[in-house]
Amino acid sequence: MxxxxxxxxxxxxxxxxxxxxxxxxxxxxxxxxxxxxxxxVTLPDDLRPHTPLELAGREIYLREGCYACHSQMVRSLADEIDRYGPYSLAAESAYDHPMLWGSKRTGPDIARLGEKYSDDWHVAHLIDPRAVVPASIMPAYPWLMQPLDTSILQGQLSTLAKLGVPYDADKVANAVADAVAQSRPDSAGAEAVQERYGAHVALRAFDGDPANLTEMDAVVAYLQSLGTLTKAPYEMTAGNERTAGAVQ
Structure with missing residues (x-):
């Protein structure tokens, strides 16, 4: 040979x-x-697309290159399931364009990050990572406290709808209003967000200030949604003692 x-x-x-x-x-x-x-690949019945605010956060996540250090794919290995929770299913990323599974882990995998930490923790971590995790090598992102540009949200939802993501005309038309309302739980439009995207969508001022819609709101909303768009992975592993504690 x-x-x-x-x-x-x-x-x-x-x-x-x-x-x-x-x-x-x-x-x-x-x-x-x-x-x-x-x-x-069969889509779970309860799989939902990202809300406009979460989608905006995902775009900022891409813009800042976060995917270069964090994968979003829990592999079906015992040690990974012990650390992160149920292994990732292809169906979970059906609405992701592009998908962000990846393999780079300078930082931990974040596929199951949603609701693991408080909003305050995420805000503090993004502004000054070492104030929360002294050994962290993650860059700081203090500029995320700037106002969020919502002018392209309708166009983004419309484009994704053409790619098969279930954003109907109502969701597209209310994209900006829904992004604002999700960060203002006491506003008149907050209930409409849950009517369009599901009762389990988080409604709160993610950066702690409901008066201003910021990029921080969007990024934290996105991070808190990771692993929560469907219960399918948890239901598949509910009988497994290794992941039973991760079932939500």
Missing amino acids: LKLHYNLEKLSMGMVVGIILAASIGGIVEIAPLFTIDET
Whole structure:
């Protein structure tokens, strides 16, 4: 085998053909299953899309490059399930564009982060990580206290709707109002947010100040939603002693 490879390296065109062949086989193995994804991945009945405020937070999360240090995929390994909770299901990311499973873990995986810590903890951690976790190497993000730009929310929801995310005309039309109302639980529009996105959607001033809608509100709302968009992973593992404590 080594001699064959050695002789192949002497022939540039042969080497090129070999590389193309190897890459093609790898590509087919990865791509072929996608043609049957509708039959192999079933969406949970209770799966909801992100609210406009959570979606805005996700965009800021992408903008700041947070995905470069935090994966969002709990693997089906005993030690991961012990630490993070139920392993990730493909269906959980059905509405994510792009999906953020990843493999980089400079920081911990955050697929099950939702409601694990308080809003105050997240705000303090984002403003000054070392004030909360002294050994943290995470950068500080104090500028997230600036006002949130909601001008593109309707366009984002409309675009995602064309990609199959269940944002109907009512959700698109009320995108900005819903983003504001979610951070103001006592406002007139707060109840409408839960009517559109489900009774379990969190309604509160995530940054502690209901008078101002900030990027911090959006990011914390997004982080608190992670792992809460469906109960499917918890229900699948409810009988497993290893994850029974994580069931919500």
